[in-house]
Amino acid sequence: MKLKIKLxxxxxxxxxxxxxxxxxxxxxxxxxDMILYGxxxxxxxxxxxxxxxxxxxxxxxxxEAIRRLTAEGALEFMGxxxxxxxxxxEAKLEEFAFARLAIEPKLARWGAEKIGATKILExxxxxxxxxxxxxxxxxxxYLIQNYRFHMTxxxxxxxxxxxxxxxxxWLQTGPSLRMMFRRFKGKLYLPDxxxxxxxxxxxxxxxxxxxxxxxxxxxxxxxxxxxxxEAPAESENLIKxx
Numbered sequence: 001m002k003l004k005i006k007l008x009x010x011x012x013x014x015x016x017x018x019x020x021x022x023x024x025x026x027x028x029x030x031x032x033d034m035i036l037y038g039x040x041x042x043x044x045x046x047x048x049x050x051x052x053x054x055x056x057x058x059x060x061x062x063x064e065a066i067r068r069l070t071a072e073g074a075l076e077f078m079g080x081x082x083x084x085x086x087x088x089x090e091a092k093l094e095e096f097a098f099a100r101l102a103i104e105p106k107l108a109r110w111g112a113e114k115i116g117a118t119k120i121l122e123x124x125x126x127x128x129x130x131x132x133x134x135x136x137x138x139x140x141x142y143l144i145q146n147y148r149f150h151m152t153x154x155x156x157x158x159x160x161x162x163x164x165x166x167x168x169x170w171l172q173t174g175p176s177l178r179m180m181f182r183r184f185k186g187k188l189y190l191p192d193x194x195x196x197x198x199x200x201x202x203x204x205x206x207x208x209x210x211x212x213x214x215x216x217x218x219x220x221x222x223x224x225x226x227x228x229x230e231a232p233a234e235s236e237n238l239i240k241x242x
Contacts, residue, residue: 022061023057023058023060023061024060024061024064024065026057026061027055027057027061027062027064027065028061028064028065028068028069030055031051031055031062031065031066031069032065032069032074032171035069035074035075035085035171035174035175036143036147036170036171036174036175037140037143037144037174037178038139038140038143038174038175038176038177038178038179039140040084040085040175041085041175041178041179042084042085042086042087042088042175042176042179043084043085043087044084044085045078045082045083045084046082046083046084047081047082048062048063048066048081048082048083049081051066066083069171070083072168072171072172073086073168073171073172074086074168074171074172085175086172088172088173088175088176088224088228090225090228090229092172093173093221093224093225093228093229096169096172096173097217097221099165099169100166100169100217100221101214101217101218101221103162103165103166103169104150104154104166104213104214104217105210105211105213105214105217106162106210107153107154107157107159107162107163107166108153108154108157108197108209108210108212108213108214109206109207109209109210110156110157110158110159110206111153111154111155111156111157111209112153112156112200112201112205112206112209112210113157113206114156114157114158115153115156115201119152119156120198120201120202122152123149123152123153123194123197123198123201124198126145126148126149126152127145127149127194127195127198129141129145130142130145130146130149130194133145139178140178143174143177143178147170147174149194150166150170150213151163151166151167153197153209153213154166173224176224176228177224179227179228180223180224180227180228191215191219193212193213193215193216193219194212194216196208196212196215197209197212197213197216200212
């Protein structure tokens, strides 16, 4: 598999990737973002040597990053020094959906109870970037900004252990999102639950924020389910998901 990717330092990450960081940390975050934003497609094999060439990194930090990502369920070994992103099965999707719906709406509510005006403004700007990415059919930018919206809200809750669980869930479902865009004939217009959440944040209605984000997640799960397991493959078209 030949990789053609842009290595933009820190793109999409809430923690900026710096060349001053240890090599194994920087390489981990770069490969994590490649997985999260669909640059490594489910089922496609890539060699460890191929990753070292693309990243311009040594074999040791790449191996360490792969070991860590394998432990997190984001990669799996295929033998012959190759790894791949696991394909998302329907059973796995239902398991991930259960976990996301159990954790994320509560994180949204707790975040809403603590968030300040500056962060609400930041969320509004992020959602504008989400909409701009949709308008320009920029899949990668959409995935980056959508992830930022959710995680910025969740981080306000200060529930680090739960946020870590959610990050691992997104890492295992993210690669299937780009595939999903190729399976819809046209754009799918759904209620903008980010805007509903923002309105609730401005009104200090944490309960309504929880409801909006729950509906947002349900929309996303339904879109993934219908596109991967029901709809035939089609040309790529960008739709708004969670």
